[in-house]
Amino acid sequence: MAEDAPSPRGERIAKWLARAGVASRRDAEKIIAEGRVKLGGQPVTQPATFVAPGDIVTVDGRPVAEPERSRLFRYHKPPGLVTTHRDPEGRPTVFEKLPPELGRLISVGRLDLNSEGLLLLTNDGALARRLELPANGWVRRYRVRVFGAVEERALAALARGVTIEGVRYAPIEAGIDSRKGDNAWLTVALQEGKNREIRRVMAHLGLAVSRLIRVAYGPFQLGQLPRGAVEEVNPKVLREQLGLAAPARRRRAE
Incomplete structure (x- = not known):
C-alpha cells in the first residue's frame, strides 16, 4: 500500500x-x-x-496529543467482552479491561461477544487499517468447537467458497482435529473474515459453534499468552513483518 x-x-x-x-x-x-x-x-x-x-x-x-510511535499489542480476549469503546447495551468492553497506562488503543478487526483469543490492538489508526487490508493475504486461524454431525467432505468443499443467503464467502480451509461423541474440534483458516463468518458457515453445515478461539492473525500468534493478558509486539518484529525500514541511527562521533 x-x-x-x-x-x-x-x-x-x-x-x-x-x-x-x-x-x-x-x-x-x-x-x-x-x-x-x-x-x-x-x-x-x-x-x-x-x-x-x-x-x-x-x-x-x-x-489531542501528538502521535506517539506506532505500537502494536497482542491481547488474549476472553469471551463476554465486546470489541468497542462504548456499548449502548452497557455490556463490558475490551478497552475497559486494559491497563490504563496503555492509553487509548483501537482494535485491528474485531472478535464478537462470545469469541475469544488473539486480538491485535494499536495506538495508530493508520496502522490498524493497513493490518486489516485483504491485500496482505494474511490468514486468520481459529480453533472451533462444534456440536453436530461433522462431514469431512462438507468441510473440504468450503475450500471452493460458499454462498449463504446471498452472501458469498471466500475459500475457507477447515479440518477435524478431534472428535468425541457429537462434539468436535476443528481448525479453520480464512483470509476474508466477514462479520460472524465462521458461525454462519458452520450453521449452514448444520453445526452449532460452542467455542471459537482465534489463535493467529497473519504472522502474529496467540501462543501461550494468558487469557486477559496484553503484550506489546517488539518494534523490530513489527517492522520486519510490515517491511518497514528501521529508524535511522545517528552516526557515532569519532
Whole structure:
C-alpha cells in the first residue's frame, strides 16, 4: 500500500488523527465532516487539511496529543467482552479491561461477544487499517468447537467458497482435529473474515459453534499468552513483518 508522501506543510489531519489513536482514518474523516475537529481553534472542514508540528488539534473540545510511535499489542480476549469503546447495551468492553497506562488503543478487526483469543490492538489508526487490508493475504486461524454431525467432505468443499443467503464467502480451509461423541474440534483458516463468518458457515453445515478461539492473525500468534493478558509486539518484529525500514541511527562521533 502506498503511503502518503511527506509534505513540507505537515501531515493530513485525518491521517494525523488516526496515528494519534483517535479513530481509524475513515472514522476520522467522519468526525471531521461532523464538525467535531478544530485546528488552532478553527473548525476543520476538509480531511486534506494539514497539521504541522506544534499545531493544537481538538476533538469535541478536548486537546489531542501528538502521535506517539506506532505500537502494536497482542491481547488474549476472553469471551463476554465486546470489541468497542462504548456499548449502548452497557455490556463490558475490551478497552475497559486494559491497563490504563496503555492509553487509548483501537482494535485491528474485531472478535464478537462470545469469541475469544488473539486480538491485535494499536495506538495508530493508520496502522490498524493497513493490518486489516485483504491485500496482505494474511490468514486468520481459529480453533472451533462444534456440536453436530461433522462431514469431512462438507468441510473440504468450503475450500471452493460458499454462498449463504446471498452472501458469498471466500475459500475457507477447515479440518477435524478431534472428535468425541457429537462434539468436535476443528481448525479453520480464512483470509476474508466477514462479520460472524465462521458461525454462519458452520450453521449452514448444520453445526452449532460452542467455542471459537482465534489463535493467529497473519504472522502474529496467540501462543501461550494468558487469557486477559496484553503484550506489546517488539518494534523490530513489527517492522520486519510490515517491511518497514528501521529508524535511522545517528552516526557515532569519532
